[in-house]
Amino acid sequence: MESHILHHDKQRFEPKDKVCLFCKKSSLNRNMEDNLFTPVYAVQDRTNLLVYSNVKFKKIDVGVPRCENCRRVHSTVSIISNIAIFFAVITTLVLPIYLSVEFNFSTIGLVIALALTFGVVVLIAMGVEKGLLAMYDVRSKKDGSLKDPLIKEFLRGGWSLKRPTA
Numbered sequence: 001m002e003s004h005i006l007h008h009d010k011q012r013f014e015p016k017d018k019v020c021l022f023c024k025k026s027s028l029n030r031n032m033e034d035n036l037f038t039p040v041y042a043v044q045d046r047t048n049l050l051v052y053s054n055v056k057f058k059k060i061d062v063g064v065p066r067c068e069n070c071r072r073v074h075s076t077v078s079i080i081s082n083i084a085i086f087f088a089v090i091t092t093l094v095l096p097i098y099l100s101v102e103f104n105f106s107t108i109g110l111v112i113a114l115a116l117t118f119g120v121v122v123l124i125a126m127g128v129e130k131g132l133l134a135m136y137d138v139r140s141k142k143d144g145s146l147k148d149p150l151i152k153e154f155l156r157g158g159w160s161l162k163r164p165t166a
């Protein structure tokens with residue numbers, strides 16, 4: 001592997017490149033733990049019986065070159081979006097119930113109101129994350145990972161970024 005070195009003990013590929021794939025800036029003296037380690041999965045064996053399903057898979061972490069600044073941005077963004085989701089969930093539950101009491105909704109009306117607020121709130125939470133990343137001019141964890149040559153190679157080889165489910 002040209003772009004990465006396999007670290008046997010940690011079961012991961014460590015990147016050699018010093019150019020951050022999230023802000024495209026180069027930095028010297030990069031700390032290995034600032035890189036983003038994205039797991040890739042491949043299904044090895046799948047069992048599907050009527051009452052039992054199981055999947056065995058391989059997993060390896062691929063290091064995507066990331067600078068210290070982008071690591072900080074990613075952790076800030078995930079803290080803020082978790083807070084946004086927390087308030088979003090509360091709003092989703094409270095607002096429709098409040099409205100249904102206030103305006104005397106039927107059960108169907110309440111269900112529709114719940115679905116609508118949930119949809120709006122999910123969009124807002126996604127927007128918060130996108131907006132923050134755009135503000136810092138940093139790619140999301142997924143978008144940056146997809147630029148990594150080794151991850152691309154794994155994906156071409158049938159591996160996946162999603163953990164296989166039974």
Ligand SMILES: [Zn+2]
Pocket residue numbers: 020021022023024025066067068069070
């Ligand atoms: Zn960066």
